[in-house]
Amino acid sequence: MAEAAKKASVKNQGLRQLGKTAPLPASPDDAILERVPNPHPDTAYVARFTAPEFTCLCPVTGQPDFAHFVLDYTPGAWLVESKSFKLYLGSFRNTAAFHEDTTLTIGKAIADLLEPSWLRIGGYWFPRGGIPIDVFWQCGSPPEGIWIPDQGVAPYRGRG
Amino acid sequence: MAEAAKKASVKNQGLRQLGKTAPLPASPDDAILERVPNPHPDTAYVARFTAPEFTCLCPVTGQPDFAHFVLDYTPGAWLVESKSFKLYLGSFRNTAAFHEDTTLTIGKAIADLLEPSWLRIGGYWFPRGGIPIDVFWQCGSPPEGIWIPDQGVAPYRGRG
Amino acid sequence: MAEAAKKASVKNQGLRQLGKTAPLPASPDDAILERVPNPHPDTAYVARFTAPEFTCLCPVTGQPDFAHFVLDYTPGAWLVESKSFKLYLGSFRNTAAFHEDTTLTIGKAIADLLEPSWLRIGGYWFPRGGIPIDVFWQCGSPPEGIWIPDQGVAPYRGRG
Amino acid sequence: MAEAAKKASVKNQGLRQLGKTAPLPASPDDAILERVPNPHPDTAYVARFTAPEFTCLCPVTGQPDFAHFVLDYTPGAWLVESKSFKLYLGSFRNTAAFHEDTTLTIGKAIADLLEPSWLRIGGYWFPRGGIPIDVFWQCGSPPEGIWIPDQGVAPYRGRG
Amino acid sequence: MAEAAKKASVKNQGLRQLGKTAPLPASPDDAILERVPNPHPDTAYVARFTAPEFTCLCPVTGQPDFAHFVLDYTPGAWLVESKSFKLYLGSFRNTAAFHEDTTLTIGKAIADLLEPSWLRIGGYWFPRGGIPIDVFWQCGSPPEGIWIPDQGVAPYRGRG
Amino acid sequence: MAEAAKKASVKNQGLRQLGKTAPLPASPDDAILERVPNPHPDTAYVARFTAPEFTCLCPVTGQPDFAHFVLDYTPGAWLVESKSFKLYLGSFRNTAAFHEDTTLTIGKAIADLLEPSWLRIGGYWFPRGGIPIDVFWQCGSPPEGIWIPDQGVAPYRGRG
Amino acid sequence: MAEAAKKASVKNQGLRQLGKTAPLPASPDDAILERVPNPHPDTAYVARFTAPEFTCLCPVTGQPDFAHFVLDYTPGAWLVESKSFKLYLGSFRNTAAFHEDTTLTIGKAIADLLEPSWLRIGGYWFPRGGIPIDVFWQCGSPPEGIWIPDQGVAPYRGRG
Amino acid sequence: MAEAAKKASVKNQGLRQLGKTAPLPASPDDAILERVPNPHPDTAYVARFTAPEFTCLCPVTGQPDFAHFVLDYTPGAWLVESKSFKLYLGSFRNTAAFHEDTTLTIGKAIADLLEPSWLRIGGYWFPRGGIPIDVFWQCGSPPEGIWIPDQGVAPYRGRG
Amino acid sequence: MAEAAKKASVKNQGLRQLGKTAPLPASPDDAILERVPNPHPDTAYVARFTAPEFTCLCPVTGQPDFAHFVLDYTPGAWLVESKSFKLYLGSFRNTAAFHEDTTLTIGKAIADLLEPSWLRIGGYWFPRGGIPIDVFWQCGSPPEGIWIPDQGVAPYRGRG
Amino acid sequence: MAEAAKKASVKNQGLRQLGKTAPLPASPDDAILERVPNPHPDTAYVARFTAPEFTCLCPVTGQPDFAHFVLDYTPGAWLVESKSFKLYLGSFRNTAAFHEDTTLTIGKAIADLLEPSWLRIGGYWFPRGGIPIDVFWQCGSPPEGIWIPDQGVAPYRGRG
């Protein structure tokens, strides 16, 4: 899937989707991740997106999988346009891939689009077989003096 | 299973297991639920046992299932002897049954043993297929003026 | 949608999906809700299913909607077969409907299938426009002496 | 304010605001609360709206006040159209009134619009002078057999 | 133990322990529960004492047991003097009894001392054999129109 | 203290303290509880004040005591003016009284001032001798059909 | 907006707003951020302001946005005067800007006013499109040996 | 046990258990831990498995023990195949060993199978004798620039 | 205030207040902070005092302010005598000062008294104007190899 | 007390208490802390014991004190035998000492017994005079590459 998803990262500055009726893309291939200029390009800071609304399909069983994502990055010249990010996530709805793969694919697509100095993604997947999987990835080096709070997602604890 | 498990309810007052080496019974059939006299038989009150250590087998797949149980009852002439209760729960370790069935079987075995005026059991099962099942059963009528707090077990919430 | 979804409630006792490869149904029309005999038909108790993995589409925007469902019922002759319930929920993946409608449709489909003495469903929808909607429905009368704990889902609180 | 706000309750079924650019109304007088037909008019159920994004002005100091609202009702012929509800709440942005008054005004406007069999509103205001005020109001009688969960908002506790 | 502990309930109004050096009583027999006049004897209200510092001995093993108690009552002519209550609880330090017995003994001693219209006690015992026991008892009838909040003690949940 | 504190309840409608520099009253005797007309006198609703900032003195030791109060009432003709309520609470700063007495005195002063159909107060006192005391009082009868949520204050639990 | 907001940072030591009737400024341009001398200028410490009461407008839709801010800094010669800080935050009420921009503008305005050795701001925005954005910025270097606790704001988790 | 359990780590790439009926192995000796190729072998990231469903036997008493495990590792060439991991954990069901031993045995088996650059395991055991034991182990060195969040499991706190 | 409060730090080893009736000092000037020998003077460790019972006066309005303090230090030759610490905190009851000033004054008084190698204080103030202020200060260098847990006080979050 | 308690650390490998009736030792002098061989002596890992069941006496008043302890260490040749640890803690039941002293005495006794490369103990004491004391101590140096999670005990917060 890595190949297809990367294609989503068209570095398009003439925003095609904002303020328009934007149908859900059929796959990451069809999604258009967009970027907007960072209003504070000379300032090192962190932007965090929390996305508890994510679903894709299991490549083994074809059944739905669900995840909660948290994405942190230090913007350089660009910010991710948030509506296109939402549509990109939605485009995985009928796509099948393993948890580890999907999490890294999403992280890499954003990293490729924005070329931030640093980016990390936490994928917190709903349990299968009684055992949830979390995937944590980061790339680049945070600018010196940056402040990066913990993502603080509650650990899974079964029942009781 | 109901038949076998009920056999466990030998109403034995000469305690066989307390203060001795008591091996884990191989099945509910082999378990001996014991009872002791209620030191306050003329007083209406509630005893609650919380058992987060329970496991049995899935009758379809043979894989382990896990549950968290809370048992409440209003003692009459008898109390359940707590060590025998622990062993009885442990005896399900290699027994297969559906969640609804197991929960009611346990509740009924204790009710049969103690003949309390009232008893309830909450079975909070770990998720399978992303969907946990809880089972709630009670029998009898609580004595007038009794106080029965909520069991207060946290609802399942997936991730995030 | 009510018409289509009800069709899903084929009262099928020869289970078609359990222990087999069961693809995700394309719509509630194509889903087959199944039921199994209640092992304790003479006992009044409550079964609770918690389903944090639900998604459908918004009828106005076509964008994904997400919800967390909790279903409680008092089984009569039948239990819902849990794998078919999971597949039924999954069949809404590409279906569009309003929150109030979807919640009641699901509740009524199960009620129609099982004819329980009592059933309730809580639909806890993710926020749109900053305002989440919850929908609470129940039907029938619980058998006398039944115990029905609160669903206890945490209220939405925005940020901070 | 009660007079002005009530005027907002134009019982308008040709929705004016949904799917259009809808500017924030300048006051409750200018807001148009809209209603849509209830898809399940013969079914008794509860709809809950949670609105943590509310602000108005203090009538004594002119400073901003903030509140978190939870609205529950049992729909009859109508549902509140959720976008118009959001705009109605937003229209209080430059309106001054006491906490008790604002909470009841909002509750009564919705009750007047929808004529539900029952409605309640909880207004949880941010602290002033170290002491937050909560306001709880309900009207009408819930249909028999309805299920109404607690609103469950956390109590204020200062620091520590 | 019931006999001994009751003796503790000397209905002593000339307070012997308040504002003096009061050594820990060696047993409930030696403890002196004291009472003071209720400053609002004509008003129906509830007083709650929360005692997370309690320990006694296990009658089977001689090892220490620990409990968290919450006592609620509606005062009549008398209030329990709080220092004597603390000393009374401390007097169980070297006393052996079963959980159910100890909880009711304490509740009855206070009820005997104060003759309140209503009293309840919740004993929340630390786990033994992985299974904690809670004991809930109340006696008398609360005066009409009284307000009695839930004790709200968190349920035990093992680990995770 | 009951006598002195009641004097505080001057039923003063020409507000003396709002929008002025109001020094902290030296005692409840010197405090002036004020009331304002209820803007919705024909509507049955509940107003809740949460006051985590309260301190007085211990009548035995002269040391500071601290409490967290929650006051609920159903307004009739009057609302309590919130600034005067804050000053009234502050006036106990150098007053000595027992927990039960102080809680009821405050509740009765407000009840006397407002003559509401119903009022309740919960006083949650900080621990002394390891044992905190809570006091719960209500008076009057709530109007039919009123909605009164739980106060939901967390129980004390020592450490760990 | 950066230009306008910076103008707010008039380094005014003759406090204009404290202890007076201070109307809400119409925009950050009209706000006057004020500073007072640090009573411990030779001591390295951290001051934290938590502001859960913030609202501005969305530059795309004109609809209200809400945020929860936490500001930390190590004072040098000056402290921010807290009333002017509150009014400055309130001045954004009718100002439109993107989340990333607003958060940095506020942080930079305070940094410009106070010239602290170190400052950081966390902006925790309410969800839009199901995905909340958090923005984290800091500038300067904390004095050696300073203690800076985590801001500890709970992560967003949708529903359930 | 270390010897036997290690034998489980057959580095088998032709998956024997996925998509087939896989009975619970009788012991770690009989379990087959399997591995699959890492789809992102050139990327440094962390995978976390949370396993709240674990039970084995106490070597002293033969009674069941329960634990909650969290496993983190940085994949190199291989990922652990999650179904085989679940079966491996299940294979301890009738195995007796001390908490410290079991925790390290599991961690080492996975480390031996996957040869990751870094791995850690937290074993959170249910209380025995009122005192739970947690075991924390890690091996190897995390690749530079990796992000490893805290496991965040709640501490045990007894009752109250 | 710094001058006056420091006078409180009489380094008095003949304890004047312990085990005697100690009236509340009228001001920090009148308080006598006392110290006792550290029983483990050659061991580097941390002592933490948590003081949720603190109140003083606002220097601008004269109204009560409230705070929750946590003090950590590494004892050298001396420990703070805990009863004198409680009385010292109580002595601020009628003293007026700004939050930043009071927090540092208390921290410095203890540092001056004990001359510990390291000390820190967190002052968590109740909200004023909707915005609470926290103050964090530390001095000295912790001995090598010391363990200093986070203070972990919950952040303020307004309502909802 | 340090002298007496250290005597408890008899480095006894022939376990005297495990699997036998072991009465509660009368004092730390009489307690026998035992050790067992570490099954993984060549592996650096952490063992954590959580002990919420601890009580001793106050040396000033003779009244009971209560604490919650968490002990972490990195085993070398030995593990502490957990039953002897439980009995050792129980032996303080009638021993009087200051909080700081008791905490360090326990930590040092275990350190002396096991000679671990590193050990730490957190003593979380119940409040006296409204102010709880926590004591944190560690000794030795953790082996390189060890993983030591936070103890995560909730801070005390009084009421509300």
Ligand SMILES: [Ca+2]
């Ligand atoms: Ca699962």
Ligand SMILES: [Ca+2]
């Ligand atoms: Ca599952």
Ligand SMILES: [Ca+2]
């Ligand atoms: Ca969730």
Ligand SMILES: [Ca+2]
């Ligand atoms: Ca939203």
Ligand SMILES: [Ca+2]
């Ligand atoms: Ca908030």
Ligand SMILES: [Ca+2]
């Ligand atoms: Ca305030």
Ligand SMILES: [Ca+2]
């Ligand atoms: Ca146990």
Ligand SMILES: [Ca+2]
């Ligand atoms: Ca658990």
Ligand SMILES: [Ca+2]
């Ligand atoms: Ca205390």
Ligand SMILES: [Ca+2]
């Ligand atoms: Ca949203």
Ligand SMILES: [Ca+2]
């Ligand atoms: Ca235990």
Ligand SMILES: [Ca+2]
């Ligand atoms: Ca506790």
Ligand SMILES: [Ca+2]
């Ligand atoms: Ca405020």
Ligand SMILES: [Ca+2]
């Ligand atoms: Ca909120």
Ligand SMILES: [Ca+2]
């Ligand atoms: Ca205390």
Ligand SMILES: [Ca+2]
């Ligand atoms: Ca508090």
